[in-house]
Amino acid sequence: xxxxxxxxATMVIVAGGLAWRFGVAAPAPEAARPRAPAxxxxxxxxTRAQDVPVYVTGxxxxxxxxxxxxxxxxxxxxxxxxxxxxxxxKAGDVLAQIDPRPFAAxxxxxxxxxxxxxxxxxxxxxxxxxxxxxVAKNAAxxxxxxxxxxxxxQYEAAVQGDQAAIDSAEVQLGYTTxxxxxxxxxxxxxxxxGNIVRATDTTGVVVITQVKPISVIFAMPQDRLDELVAxxxxxxxxxxxxxxxxTTQLGTGKVELIDNQIDSSTGTxxxxxxxxxxxxxxxxxxxxxxxxxxxxxxxxxxxPAQVVQRGADGLFxxxxxxxxxxxxxxVTLGPTTAGTSVIASGLKLDERVVVDGQLRLTPGAKVSVTxxxxxxxxxxxxxxxxxxxxx
Numbered sequence: 001x002x003x004x005x006x007x008x009a010t011m012v013i014v015a016g017g018l019a020w021r022f023g024v025a026a027p028a029p030e031a032a033r034p035r036a037p038a039x040x041x042x043x044x045x046x047t048r049a050q051d052v053p054v055y056v057t058g059x060x061x062x063x064x065x066x067x068x069x070x071x072x073x074x075x076x077x078x079x080x081x082x083x084x085x086x087x088x089x090k091a092g093d094v095l096a097q098i099d100p101r102p103f104a105a106x107x108x109x110x111x112x113x114x115x116x117x118x119x120x121x122x123x124x125x126x127x128x129x130x131x132x133x134x135v136a137k138n139a140a141x142x143x144x145x146x147x148x149x150x151x152x153x154q155y156e157a158a159v160q161g162d163q164a165a166i167d168s169a170e171v172q173l174g175y176t177t178x179x180x181x182x183x184x185x186x187x188x189x190x191x192x193x194g195n196i197v198r199a200t201d202t203t204g205v206v207v208i209t210q211v212k213p214i215s216v217i218f219a220m221p222q223d224r225l226d227e228l229v230a231x232x233x234x235x236x237x238x239x240x241x242x243x244x245x246x247t248t249q250l251g252t253g254k255v256e257l258i259d260n261q262i263d264s265s266t267g268t269x270x271x272x273x274x275x276x277x278x279x280x281x282x283x284x285x286x287x288x289x290x291x292x293x294x295x296x297x298x299x300x301x302x303x304p305a306q307v308v309q310r311g312a313d314g315l316f317x318x319x320x321x322x323x324x325x326x327x328x329x330x331v332t333l334g335p336t337t338a339g340t341s342v343i344a345s346g347l348k349l350d351e352r353v354v355v356d357g358q359l360r361l362t363p364g365a366k367v368s369v370t371x372x373x374x375x376x377x378x379x380x381x382x383x384x385x386x387x388x389x390x391x
Contacts, residue, residue: 039368042357044320045307047347049299054335055240055291056228058271060218062241064209064284065274066182070095071204072197073175074103081193081205089180089208096205098176098197107169114162121155128152184210209284214277216241216253218290219268227294228258228271239273241282242289250281250288300334301343307353308333308341318361320352320369328363 072078076098083095128148134140187207191197197205216239220228231237237255242248253275262269271292275282282288307317308331315333318326331346347353352369354361361367 037366039324039366040357040360041370042318042320042361042367043355044352044369045304045355047301047303047343047349047351047353049349050302050340052297052300052302052335052340052342053238053293054295054297055293056220056224058218058220058290058292060216060241060273060288060290062282062284062286062288063215063217064184064211065213065215066184066210067284068181068184068208069204070178070181070206070208071199072098072178072201073199074098074172075198076100076102076176076196078191078193078195078197078205081189083186083189083206085186085189085206087186088184089186090183091180093180094177095180095186096178096193098178100173100176103169103173103176107166107173110162110165110169114159114166117155117158117162121152121159124148124152124155178205180208182208182210184208211280211282211284212277213253213274214282214284215256216273216275216282216288216290218271218273218288219263219266220271220292222262222267222269224294225258225262225269228255228292231294232258238293239275240291240293241273241275242291244287244289246289251275251277251279255292297334297342301347301349303341303343303347303353304355305336305339305341307355309358317347318354318358319347320354320367324367324369326354326361326363326365326367 078096079099080097081095082097083089083093089095128145128151131140131145131148135142135145185208187209189206190203191201191205228237232255239253239255241250241253243250253273256272256274259270259272273290273292303317308315309317314330316328316330319329321327329346332344334342334344336342354367357367
């Protein structure tokens with residue numbers, strides 16, 4: 001019995017050893033082994049240095065450079081209208097004609113009165129010379145000479161008054177021809193041919209607006225006054241005008257002046273800019289978005305704006321290291337716009353950062369760059385996010 005027990009125990013031990021060898025201790029099949037996670041596909045871009053202009057944004061209104069309501073200066077019948085509504089005119093072009101005949105008659109009367117007084121003056125001067133000769137020979141009294149001298153002075157004054165009347169009549173006659181006082185574009189005709197017009201009329205004949213060049217008046221936060229003044233001290237300050245969509249550019253001009261006081265109710269100051277407007281994209285009365293370049297960042301570190309993420313600890317980006325793993329890096333933003341972000345701190349030049357695919361990333365994750373980085377383009381106008389003037 002004892003021998004049998006030992007034989008059974010030995011068999012059990014051997015069987016257990018074999019089971020452990022080929023079961024528990026055997027290496028796991030290839031398919032059962034845990035695999036390393038696959039790299040996460042991302043799109044990457046390199047940080048790069050750019051000279052980035054910084055703009056202050058605002059909303060402005062387009063105003064004609066000059067606006068003139070052409071009015072008549074004498075009374076009469078409007079005989080002719082020489083302009084077409086919407087026509088471009090130059091200073092001095094004839095716009096309309098008032099019946100000149102009454103004023104021409106007044107001029108003729110003034111000229112006749114002068115001719116009469118000139119004849120009397122010439123006769124008085126000849127008499128004066130005769131009296132001088134007679135007084136020298138004691139043939140006439142000194143009183144007679146003095147009287148004749150006064151007579152000559154009287155006629156001279158009369159001739160001067162006649163000349164003034166002629167000048168006035170010529171001016172009045174000139175007013176019958178209505179000319180453009182400035183170069184610009186005519187608006188809607190305000191009076192029709194054949195009407196009687198008067199100098200006291202308030203409506204005028206037509207309104208002329210000068211649209212080349214043209215002005216834009218816009219509001220700017222008072223906190224940016226120092227920057228604008230400093231920029232103007234170094235030369236002309238560029239101003240860009242855009243449609244209300246903020247992307248379609250209408251023109252490039254320069255700051256003309258800063259208003260001499262700040263609006264205390266809004267904390268803004270008015271700035272006037274001038275635009276050449278050769279293509280007539282700016283029109284009086286229109287509202288536009290304005291960007292004023294107040295400074296330029298030289299060799300700034302820039303990235304596409306979508307790279308920067310916001311987390312519980314602030315702004316960050318995912319930086320791709322040399323071993324293709326990502327590092328979560330806290331950054332500080334400088335001026336930014338929809339297309340470009342300036343990185344004030346946290347990144348250096350020529351570092352790879354994730355542009356697309358950040359939502360699947362965690363620090364230390366393995367990535368594979370599958371997309372080409374965005375092509376290098378000229379920096380877009382950049383504005384401080386905190387300086388936008390509310391609409």
